[in-house]
Amino acid sequence: MTAPHIVWLRRDLRLADQPALYSAARQGPVICVYVLDDERAGSRAMGGASRWWLHHSLTAMARELGKHRAKLILRRGDAVDQICKLANETGAAAVHAIRHYEPWWRKAQGELAKRIDLHLYDGNYLLPPGTVTTGSGDPYKIYTPFAKSARQCLPQREVLEAPALTNPDTWPASDDPDDWGLLPTRPDWAGGFREAWQVGEAAAHGQLDDFTDRVAAYDDDRNMPSIDGSSRLSPHLHFGEISPAQVWDRLSRHTGEGAETYRGELLWRDYAQNVICQFPAYPSESYRDLGGEALWRNPNRGHVIAEELQAWQQGRTGYPIVDAGMRQLWQTGWMHNRVRMIAASFLIKHLLIDWRHGEQWFWDTLVDADYANNGVNWQWVAGTGVDSNMFPRIMAPLSQSEKFDAGDYIREFVPELAGLSDAQIHDPDDSHRPADYPAKIIGHREARERALAAYRQAKGE
CATH class of the missing domain: 1.10.579.10 (DNA Cyclobutane Dipyrimidine Photolyase, subunit A, domain 3)
Structure with missing residues (x-):
């Protein structure tokens, strides 16, 4: 029996342009796993709205894997312990994951690398955070020169197709997402969410299709609340149902101010991640003291x-x-x-x-x-x-x-x-x-x- 390779999923819930999944699939049978780990994030555990989206995104991911007769394995607890436990259960040869830069995930990646053969890949941003630097080699702190420099490096790579998957001989046990309590019940405040959103990789590409039909007017329409001028791609990008490289590639076929302005929004997303890499506590600590x-x-x-x-x-x-x-x-x-x-x-x-x-x-x-x-x-x-x-x-x-x-x-x-x-x-x-x-x-x-x-x-x- 060929040893399987584990793909550890977090905010990268897609099959296409998923470098960790692509690499693992080339080496043997694949087991995709998502671990719900609230303890590591502490006060930054996902809020109620994000948990609603996560439930439906995991469901959509499981459905897409099912088309390949594959499964999404769900576990709950400490991510490092659960990944190691799964590796022992399945005799996995290695673990593959897209690199994440939030402080708690950076710590977890370091711990996991000491306990198992871990392969990390970049794929959640246009450019790996930390690679766009000034002439002296320092990371940029200001957006405008960061974006100007980053544009000269793009596109960085070709978009990857969804790989053909080989499944293990047996599947390990998995939690049921309904048992995680991610959805609101008493009260069920998510009625408007269900009306407003379609969730998952297919929905993300459908939204991109819709936006590219409107992107020419984006520079003006994005400021008009009464007009459907926004891309509405932000939650799909956050949960990795679509990659920024896929969006950038699609927009490369469009010229004009609208597409150029939206490319700037994608670069702002990269810029924000670079700030977090320099100042990990930034969302809770002011950079400038105003009194x-x-x-x-x-x-x-x-x-x-x-x-x-x-x-x-x-x-x-x-x-x-x-x-x-x-x-x-x-x-x-x-x-x-x-x-x-x-x-x-x-x-x-x-x-x-x-x-x-x-x-x-x-x-x-x-x-x-x-x-x-x-x-x-x-x-x-x-x-x-x-x-x-x-x-x-x-x-x-x-x-x-x-x-x-x-x-x-x-x-x-x-x-x-x-x-x-x-x-x-x-x-x-x-x-x-x-x-x-x-x-x-x-x-x-x-x-x-x-x-x-x-x-x-x-x-x-």
Whole structure:
């Protein structure tokens, strides 16, 4: 009997352009395994929205493997221990995995390499993190020169086809995903998720097909919440149902500003991962100190502030564009990219609440919650990041809503405002505001002046 090769899956749930699977399949029978390991991630264990997606992604992966008469083996517990246990059970010759860069996975990979023959491959990013460097060999900290340098290296390799699979003589035992409790039950809050998303590798390529038909207009449409202008590929990319190399290859057939702008979004994803490699605790530690406790209003130290945080989370701020975004997030597990910036800026600068409270909320509620992207994006808005917007640049949600024609978006997610005219819906005055919609939690001018005064005081000016 030929010894099988184990493919350890994490955020790489696909058959095509999967370098670890491709290499393992060339060497013998393949056993694909996913280990649900919440302990290693600690406070970064997947949030509820991500767990919903994971359940359906694993189901889709098992279905695709089933077409090859193969199985997806599921185990729960410490990933290193479970992989070693599986290797002993099956007499596996080696373990193959795509390299992951989150701190807990880097530690696990190091531990596993000491106990078993481990082969790691790059495949979740356009370029391996750490390979795009300055002339002196240092990693870039700023996005623009990083992206310029990275573009000169792309495409790095050809996209791999899904391999032919050989199966082992016998299959090891596997958990049932239904026993993992990844799906909500009491209450089942995922109805909007089911309406909004198709999950899995086939769905990812279907979404890419749809987006390539619209990519020419992406440069403009991506900022318009009422238009289907976003790619909506982010959760598929996060869970590895499609690789960025596949998306880049597909977009290579398209020219123009739309495709070029989206390529920049893929490079931002690579950039965020490079930041995490340099600063592993970035999603919880500010790179720049803007005054710390002197600047932020801490919800843990005041009932009123805690209520304001909850109002933001629930979409009850009295700012229609912010509330629409927060309700879209709760309903679908996703928020329009322009509105993410507006909602984040509102929490940080209008409410003066530490960006980490927002980052944690997004971590639990986004289906595309990504350790690198989430941390880098929140610090960019807060002005605390290694490459970020300046804190005094405060987004005006009311004018942003009007500028980007968010009326129909608001009507969809804040239905109590659906009857308002285009002139009123962005900023309803008291005579037009429905009784069941809250007044502004704070006025824009008041919030702006308070934020700037707090910033000056925190900086000692």
